[in-house]
Amino acid sequence: MSxxxxxxxDEALAAYDPVMGLEVHVELGTATxxxxxxxxxxxxxxxxxxxxxxxxxxxxxxxxxxxxxxSAVKIGLALNCEIAxxxxxxxxxxxxxxxxxxxxxxxxxxxIAFNGYLxxxxxxxxxFRVQIERAHMEEDTGKSSHIGGATGRIHGASHSLLxxxxxxxxxxxxxxxxxxxxGSRAPEVAKAYVAELREVIKALGVSEARMDKxxxxxxxxxxxxxxxxxxxxxxxxxxxxxxxxxxxxxxRFEIQRHAAVLNEGGSIxxxxxxxxxxxxxxxxxxxKDNAEDYRYxxxxxxxxxxxxxxWVEELRAALPEMPRVRRxxxxxxxxxxxxxxxxxxxxxxxEPILETIAAGAPADQARKWWMGELARHANESxxxxxxxxxxxxxxxxxxxxxxxxxxxxxxARQVIEAVLAGEGGPDEVVAGRGLAVVSDDSALGAAxxxxxxxxxxxxxxxxxxxxxxxxxxVGAVMKATRGQADAARVKELILExxx
Amino acid sequence: xxxxxxxxxxxxxxxxxxxxxxxVEVAQAHLDRIGAVDEKVHAFLHVDTEGALSAARxxxxxxxxxEELGPLAGVxxxxxxxxxxxxxxxxxxxxxxxxxxPPYDATLTRxxxxxxxxxxxxxxMDEFAMGSSTENSAxxxxxxxxxxxxxxxxxxxxxxxxxxxxxxxxxxxxxxGGSIRQPGAVTGTVGVKPTYGTVxxxxxxxxxxxxxxxxxxxxxxxxxxxxxxxxxxxDPLDSTSIDAPVLPLVAAARQGAGGDLTGVRVGVVKExxxxxxxxxxxxxFNESVEILRGLGATVVELSCPxxxxxxxxxxxxxxxxxxxxxxxxxxxRYGLRVGDDGTRSAEDVTALTREAGFGPExxxxxxxxxxxxxSGYYDAYYGSAQxxxxxxxxxFARSFADVDVLVSPTTPTTAFPIGERADDPMAMYxxxxxxxxxxxxxxxxxxxxxxxAPEDNLPVGLQIIAPAMADxxxxxxxxxxxAALNNQWGHPLLEEAPAL
Ligand SMILES: [Zn+2]
Numbered sequence: 001m002s003x004x005x006x007x008x009x010d011e012a013l014a015a016y017d018p019v020m021g022l023e024v025h026v027e028l029g030t031a032t033x034x035x036x037x038x039x040x041x042x043x044x045x046x047x048x049x050x051x052x053x054x055x056x057x058x059x060x061x062x063x064x065x066x067x068x069x070x071s072a073v074k075i076g077l078a079l080n081c082e083i084a085x086x087x088x089x090x091x092x093x094x095x096x097x098x099x100x101x102x103x104x105x106x107x108x109x110x111x112i113a114f115n116g117y118l119x120x121x122x123x124x125x126x127x128f129r130v131q132i133e134r135a136h137m138e139e140d141t142g143k144s145s146h147i148g149g150a151t152g153r154i155h156g157a158s159h160s161l162l163x164x165x166x167x168x169x170x171x172x173x174x175x176x177x178x179x180x181x182x183g184s185r186a187p188e189v190a191k192a193y194v195a196e197l198r199e200v201i202k203a204l205g206v207s208e209a210r211m212d213k214x215x216x217x218x219x220x221x222x223x224x225x226x227x228x229x230x231x232x233x234x235x236x237x238x239x240x241x242x243x244x245x246x247x248x249x250x251x252r253f254e255i256q257r258h259a260a261v262l263n264e265g266g267s268i269x270x271x272x273x274x275x276x277x278x279x280x281x282x283x284x285x286x287x288k289d290n291a292e293d294y295r296y297x298x299x300x301x302x303x304x305x306x307x308x309x310x311w312v313e314e315l316r317a318a319l320p321e322m323p324r325v326r327r328x329x330x331x332x333x334x335x336x337x338x339x340x341x342x343x344x345x346x347x348x349x350x351e352p353i354l355e356t357i358a359a360g361a362p363a364d365q366a367r368k369w370w371m372g373e374l375a376r377h378a379n380e381s382x383x384x385x386x387x388x389x390x391x392x393x394x395x396x397x398x399x400x401x402x403x404x405x406x407x408x409x410x411x412a413r414q415v416i417e418a419v420l421a422g423e424g425g426p427d428e429v430v431a432g433r434g435l436a437v438v439s440d441d442s443a444l445g446a447a448x449x450x451x452x453x454x455x456x457x458x459x460x461x462x463x464x465x466x467x468x469x470x471x472x473x474v475g476a477v478m479k480a481t482r483g484q485a486d487a488a489r490v491k492e493l494i495l496e497x498x499x
Numbered sequence: 500x501x502x503x504x505x506x507x508x509x510x511x512x513x514x515x516x517x518x519x520x521x522x523v524e525v526a527q528a529h530l531d532r533i534g535a536v537d538e539k540v541h542a543f544l545h546v547d548t549e550g551a552l553s554a555a556r557x558x559x560x561x562x563x564x565x566e567e568l569g570p571l572a573g574v575x576x577x578x579x580x581x582x583x584x585x586x587x588x589x590x591x592x593x594x595x596x597x598x599x600x601p602p603y604d605a606t607l608t609r610x611x612x613x614x615x616x617x618x619x620x621x622x623x624m625d626e627f628a629m630g631s632s633t634e635n636s637a638x639x640x641x642x643x644x645x646x647x648x649x650x651x652x653x654x655x656x657x658x659x660x661x662x663x664x665x666x667x668x669x670x671x672x673x674x675x676g677g678s679i680r681q682p683g684a685v686t687g688t689v690g691v692k693p694t695y696g697t698v699x700x701x702x703x704x705x706x707x708x709x710x711x712x713x714x715x716x717x718x719x720x721x722x723x724x725x726x727x728x729x730x731x732x733x734d735p736l737d738s739t740s741i742d743a744p745v746l747p748l749v750a751a752a753r754q755g756a757g758g759d760l761t762g763v764r765v766g767v768v769k770e771x772x773x774x775x776x777x778x779x780x781x782x783x784f785n786e787s788v789e790i791l792r793g794l795g796a797t798v799v800e801l802s803c804p805x806x807x808x809x810x811x812x813x814x815x816x817x818x819x820x821x822x823x824x825x826x827x828x829x830x831x832r833y834g835l836r837v838g839d840d841g842t843r844s845a846e847d848v849t850a851l852t853r854e855a856g857f858g859p860e861x862x863x864x865x866x867x868x869x870x871x872x873x874s875g876y877y878d879a880y881y882g883s884a885q886x887x888x889x890x891x892x893x894x895f896a897r898s899f900a901d902v903d904v905l906v907s908p909t910t911p912t913t914a915f916p917i918g919e920r921a922d923d924p925m926a927m928y929x930x931x932x933x934x935x936x937x938x939x940x941x942x943x944x945x946x947x948x949x950x951x952a953p954e955d956n957l958p959v960g961l962q963i964i965a966p967a968m969a970d971x972x973x974x975x976x977x978x979x980x981x982a983a984l985n986n987q988w989g990h991p992l993l994e995e996a997p998a999l
Contacts, residue, residue, distance in 0.1 A: 052603050056827045058596065059583045059605055059702040063738050091823050093872070097845045102826035160845070162831070295872035297881060300708035300820055301700075302738050 004260050009252060010184070012259035016224035018186040019232050020179040020251060022130075023219040024197055026172045027140060028071045029207045034139045034170035035062030035105060042213065046163035054168035056100030061301050064089075068170040069112070070315065071206040072137045073307055075172055076113025077316050078200050079132045084112050086306045089137070089299040097160070098142035100167055106138035108296040112305060118200070119324060120192040122185060123346075125338040130193045131177040142167040172206075178232065186222075187251035194218050194247050199323035211242050218247050222254040224262060233258070234268040238282050241275050249280040257282070330354075334363050347375045348385050355392035361399040369395050373416050390419045397426040410483045411435050439486035441493065444477070447485070448493045451476040462498045470494050503528040508574045508668040508722040515558065515573035522555035522562075522573030526617050529575045533619065533666045536999045541641045542651075542661040544580050545588050546620035551575065554617045561615070570749075571729055572615030577661035577670040580621035581628055582713070583702040584608050591704045592624040592636040592654075595856030596834045605702020606734045607671065607713050614729045619667055622657030626858045627825065628678055628706040630654050631930035632920065635860045640917050643686060645957055645996050649914040652682030652930075658716050659686040664999055669726050670716040675706050676813055677910070677934025679714050680946035684909035684960020687948045687992045689723045689977070690716045692934075694967040695941035696741040698727075699734035705824040707817035708739075710938040718993060720947060720978040724752040727970070743968065751971035755978030761795035763976065766902035770806045771933045777912040779952025783959040784908045787949040790983050791906070791976070801898050801905070805890035809936045810928060812887035815871045815880050816939070822868030825861070828853065863924065892940045899966045904976050907933045909946040909960030933962055942966050945973040947981055948992040958992060 033040055036053035052060035076083050090108035116132035143166050148158030174197065182189040198216060201209040209216040223235035236258070238250045253275075258268055272285035321329075330350065331341040344350060349370045356366035370385060374395070378385045398415055401407040407415060407430070418429040430436055438444060451473045452459045461469040470491055477490045503525055506514070514520045530548055537543050558573040578584065581591045583601035585608075590596040604612070611618060625635035633641045633656025643651040644663040651660040655672035659682030662670050672679035674692035683690025691714045698713045705711060715726035728749055733742040767788060772781060792798050830836040830852035831845070838851035857865070871880035898905055910930050920926040937944040942964060949961035961980060965972040985991055 052601075055832060057583075057601070057603070057833065058589070058591065058599075058704040058827070059601070060603075061701050061737050063736060093823050093826060095826065095829065095846070095849065097829070097831050097849075100827065100832070102829055103823050293874045295823070295869065295874070295877075297819060297823070297872055297877070300739075301705075 004257060006253070006256035007259035007263060009256055012224075012255050013184040015226065016255075016259055016262070017180075017183065017227050017229075018251075018255050019223050019225065019235075020176075020182070020186055020190055021221035021235070022176045022179070022190060022193060023221065024174045024194060025217045026075070026174065026201055026207050026209060027215040028068055028170040028172060029205075029215075030065055030067045030071065030170055032065060033168035034065050034068050034137070035168055038168065040169050044165055046161070046165060049165040050167070054100065055164055056102075062105060062299075064302060064305065065170060068137060069305055069307065071170070071204070072112045072135060072172050073312060073315055074204050074206055074319065075174065075201065076116065076135050077312070077319055078204055078322060079113065079116040079118055079135060079174065081113035081116030081132060081135060083307060083312050084110060084114070084305075085309070086110075086304055087112050088304045089302045090296045091299050092138075093295040096141065098144045098162055098164075098167070100142065100164060104138060104141065105299055105302070106173075107136035111136035112307070118193065118196055120189065120196040121324065121327075122188055122192055123342060125342065128182065128185075128189050128192070130179055130189070133175045133177045135172055135174045138171050138173060140166050140169040140171050186255065187248040190220060190251045191244050191248035195244050196323065198244075203320050203323050203326075205320075211244070214242065217242060220247060220250045220254070222251055222258070223268070224255065224258045233262070234270050236268060236271060236273050236282070237288060238273045238275050239285065246275055246277060246280075250275045250282060253280055253282055334367065336367075344371060347371060347378070349375065352385050352392055352395075356395045356399075359393040359396035361396040365399040365402075366392075366395065369399065369416070373413055377420060388420060389422065390416065394419055394426055401426060401430070405439070405486065406430070406436055408437055408483070408487065411437065435484065437486045438481060438484045439489045441489070444481075444485055444490060444493055447477045447480045448473075448490060448497065450480065452494070452497060459498055462494070467495065504532045504665040504668075506668065507719050508571060508717060508725060509719075511574050511668060512568075512571055512725075515562070516568050518562065522558035522615075522617060523552060525573055526551045526555035526575055526619070529619055529667055532664075536664050537666060539642060539647055539999060540644060540660050540664045540666070541639060542577065542622055542657045542664060542666055543620045544590060544592070544623050544636075544638055544657070547584075547587050547618060550587060551617050551619045554612065554615070558615045558617070569614045569729070570725055571669070573617060574669055575617045575619050575667050576611060576726075577620065577622045577658050577667035578608070578611070578618050579624055579655050579658050579670070579672050581624060581673055581704045582608050582671065583704070584618070584621065587621065589621065589704070590638070591628070592626040592638065593856065593858070593861070594637040594835060595828045595852065597637075599834050601702075603702065606699035606736060607730050608702060610730050610732075611671075616669070616729065622655070622661055622670065624657055625654035625678075626861050627704070627821070628654040628673055628675055628711070629821070629860050629864055631677065631681055631927050632915075632917070633657060633682075634917060634921055635858055637858055642917070643914045644999060645687065645914065649916050649957070650685070652685040652910070652914065654678040655682045655690075655716065659683055659688050659690065662686065662688045662716055662718050663993060663996060668718060669722060671713060671726075671730070672716045673703060673706075673711055673713050674934075674938065675710045675712075675817060676938050677931040679716060680934050680944060680960065680962060681910045681930055683716060683946040684948075684962075685914040685958060687958030687996065688716060688718055689720055689945065689947050689981075690714065691723050691727060691945045691970070691973060692937060692943060693727060693731060693970055694741070694943045695938075696739050697731050697743075697745075697968075697970070699732075699737045699740050701734055701736040705820075707820040708824060709820060710813075710817055712938070718991070720945075720974060720981045721749065721752045721756070723945075724748040724974045741968070746968070746971040748971055748974050751974035752978040755975035756982045758979055758982050759795055760791060760976065760979050763796040763904070764902040765791050765796045765798045765976070766801040766898055766905045767798060768806065768898075768905050768907050769800050769802045770804070771907035775911050775929060775932075776908065777952060777954070779954045780908050780910075780912060780959050783950040783952060784906075784961060787961045787980060788906065790980060794979050794983060796976075799902060801902065803891075803894040803898060803936070805887060805894045806936050808887045809891055809939055810932060812884040812891070813931075813935045813939060814867070814928065815884035816888065818864040818868030819871045819881050820868065822865045822872065825857075825865055828856065860924070888939045891936050895936070895940045895942060895964075895966070903965070904972050905964040907962045907964070909933060909962040913952045913955055913957035913959060937964055940967070943970040943973055945977050947977040949980065949984060950992065951995065
């Protein structure tokens, strides 16, 4: 691995203008594979979900999964693309052991969707339009596991295992046009684009788009050109970047690396690169000169796909509200600022908040808990909000107990901590820990009397009409009752006694 | 027992249905015949004695139980070794698939079994159906029963020879550029290439996906029609399969056998004559045209100028698709594996296996196809060939506006001696000159025997071509010619073949 002194980011951007191309593969959530009836369920015994077609056995033929086509059209429409009236599959020919036919059934010059765009909102609220070149249908390959090598790569491995369960799972590849003009915000744009795309895919219900499960994978193509130059520089293709943060880091690293090479008068090698989570770096993969030739030709085993216009319009009319539109609507409904909305988004809190509201909590309360106590907790534990061991219904219940006066804020926080710690639901915790607010006069009377006796000077002030001084006595009572007293009732009792 | 093997499929089915003979007796008679002559003929790569007898027993049991039998129940058949058969070895004539036992049946295999047809075994063929002589089989050539030193045609030489040698009354072939019709012509049997998309390709080991078409081979036109109806029909597992009812082919054959072709318009393709056409072949062809006239057909001469580009277009399209279709033979999951000694990479093992497992003609076509699809050459080669394909389709369409069927010799010469063209691919390719246009256009065509060439006493085939989805016309015209010629000769042509 050659060590290179990266150029500081700002310095790189002062000299060069980054151009990006993002290729995102989305595994569709169809029940069956793209060209056969095998299940797509993850986690099955290796090679248990295969048949003559997806194993590429001699004589076997493909049949197009109609739901796959429908999903592709929906994605195309959501990305503001034109939908082809007539298009074909094409064979992409190359040899690889995990590719059963040694060609991938894909689309070439006739994609099902093309010429679209996706508006993405950056952290400061600025909207950046990413132009979409195309979205096309294809099939996934099998999976190779290289055994015995140090890094899990084929080099140095003693043998490899092939699992064809993934072979033939429908993929949609979404390719952007060159993203220009993002300047120093290029990495941010890349991340925001992939994030927005993921939201769109999830909203369409065509895939769970879990990057951590490989259901959505991003290739980051990047090149630099000196400011003012029209033509693009040579690009690198960082493959299979599998988280939003990594997309941003990969783009950032490549900008700094390209700048370093170019500054030294070197030239960028057109190659694929591997991204490394540990340190955010990339290393060289295989050389990708233009001599690579996939010998595309129209797939003769499949008939052309010609989505009827009426059907396309039906799908268009049935599209769900797009995430960006929905976010704007929610922001309006909740009456919060751009900045507040952005932090809700960044925290991944929209769904938990909405579900909490749906479970009966007022919007401001739902937002308060998820963005406060729970966000802090998620941050500390490194978990996603949605993955915390508390349900929106439980949060709504806490909110309800507070509204009813059964819990105060401090107690509510304790309840939430306890739920997260696995002590059970809010009601169980309240019962188990005896956390309910004490507002019973007989139970509070003694504590109030003690507080008055212990603070004669404060008591005197209150008798003299300085009602504000009561706060000190309330505090003393709260302390004595470990926070469980109903503060309002305590104050009333103090004022009654010292009237 | 001689009659059992000389009967037509229709006669055999009727005899079994009537209980005059059992399916097991019929199967055994054919297995015995194979045992007696196939060492000389080498029509079969694999004889499935157990499978055949068990299928025959099932037919007999069905009959005994009073169940209704299909029109071909109990009739033996020789299956080209390019269709997968569950549990029975399938090689496509290649070393690279030696020992492979498919885990699934082709749709055509399934349909034959469902029809109660008794599959005797798998027949020899040019490797991956690439050839016109069956000499390209990795398992040795097949002899033409008319003269064992001559080729039986190809690629389906095994199926045609099995018919001519009375090893089976029915056979299945596949026709990519003439592989059913040309063997039919040179062995004095009937072969039909159905309209593309009417017989399922699911389980047919692909040579050229856009051209391959399975079809019936038989000793009579009626038998071919019976078999054709049994294997045709829409298959949801084949996306290129046409969803339309099967045409009434048997009825058309019976109508044609009546001998009246009044009102039928026949076109003679001018381009299918001249240099390279054997005189005796042209003589028998011209006599057939006169017979058609005599049966009441009107005959006109037509020109299809783009047909002269058919051969070059075919030799770009077919190898291009083949280069991709044959990529799957990589030693990873099935078939031959060479050089896997624990030190070599998967890539090296794949290369060594393909080097050892493919024969020279297959390699030639993979290289040709790989080149034709290469970036920078695609438009000039594959692209231009597709345009020629369109022109040929238009020539046919223009012709079929004026005539109902076209006729020509099936192949320019009679069977040539084994080895004669083995080192001259171009000469070999010329055997398919008249048959290729129908594959490029996807229409239907038949070869029916029309006599022996006087100079060598070998069979000549008459090709009849009909539009796509008009296969019934082939049977009407073919049966009429067959009946007239049998009447003229006093017996079927095959009876003139020497005894084996
Ligand atoms: Zn499958």
